[in-house]
Amino acid sequence: xxxxxxxxxxxxxxxxxxxxxxxxxxxxxxxxxxxxxxxxxxxxxxxxxxxxxxxxxxxxxxxxxxxxxxxxxxxxxxxxxxxxxxxxxxxxxxxxxxxxxxxxxxxxxxxxxxxxxxxxxxxxx
Numbered sequence: 001x002x003x004x005x006x007x008x009x010x011x012x013x014x015x016x017x018x019x020x021x022x023x024x025x026x027x028x029x030x031x032x033x034x035x036x037x038x039x040x041x042x043x044x045x046x047x048x049x050x051x052x053x054x055x056x057x058x059x060x061x062x063x064x065x066x067x068x069x070x071x072x073x074x075x076x077x078x079x080x081x082x083x084x085x086x087x088x089x090x091x092x093x094x095x096x097x098x099x100x101x102x103x104x105x106x107x108x109x110x111x112x113x114x115x116x117x118x119x120x121x122x123x124x125x
Contacts, residue, residue: 043107072101
């Protein structure tokens with residue numbers, strides 16, 4: 001039995017229909033998690049004011065900023081970078097990062113996102 005998505009050659013995801021999942025950044029909606037022939041995941045994440053600094057040992061993430069509140073920034077290791085809609089940041093494994101301020105981002109993750117690859121240097125909330 002073949003997968004109908006494979007035979008048609010494409011898949012469509014409506015992010016509005018995906019459940020939100022709590023994450024260190026806020027709330028993420030993750031697409032293509034169970035799509036075996038796609039090597040990554042695509043997330044739309046609403047960043048909260050309480051986003052936690054974290055890093056990944058295996059994952060590479062790209063943050064594409066869709067919407068940003070005033071003063072939005074990314075902390076990348078010890079640097080603070082001002083961000084605005086239309087910018088994109090590539091975050092390699094081992095880079096400590098967090099978004100600062102309210103924003104909505106499209107995150108492309110390779111390989112597939114795994115919550116077991118979220119690491120923290122502190123023990124905060």
